[in-house]
Amino acid sequence: MTLFVIFFYVLLLSVVLNGKVHYIIILYYLMLGLLTFIMYTKDKHASRYGFWRVSETTLHTLSLFGGWTGAVLGQNILRHKTQKQPFKTLFNITIFINILFFYLLLFFT
Numbered sequence: 784m785t786l787f788v789i790f791f792y793v794l795l796l797s798v799v800l801n802g803k804v805h806y807i808i809i810l811y812y813l814m815l816g817l818l819t820f821i822m823y824t825k826d827k828h829a830s831r832y833g834f835w836r837v838s839e840t841t842l843h844t845l846s847l848f849g850g851w852t853g854a855v856l857g858q859n860i861l862r863h864k865t866q867k868q869p870f871k872t873l874f875n876i877t878i879f880i881n882i883l884f885f886y887l888l889l890f891f892t
């Protein structure tokens with residue numbers, strides 16, 4: 784799945800360089816991905832030490848709006864939220880919806 788993130792950013796860079804979308808879109812995805820990765824790190828730390836957890840709704844919302852790249856990296860690097868099947872199913876749906884929205888933005892604007 785990490786390869787998928789790299790592929791997405793290469794695709795994103797190519798459409799920006801071709802003038803299809805504004806460069807701010809890359810910054811948007813990078814910043815939201817970083818924020819989401821930080822939230823996964825915070826949640827992983829909280830789960831280990833019994834602190835207040837980040838809600839799954841928050842994690843899914845961040846993924847839905849473009850932070851899924853950071854979520855994928857957080858899952859792979861931190862080994863967090865990788866086993867819980869209902870979470871993974873909904874997570875994959877958020878990725879699909881976000882990419883679909885990006886596709887619609889790219890080809891129908």
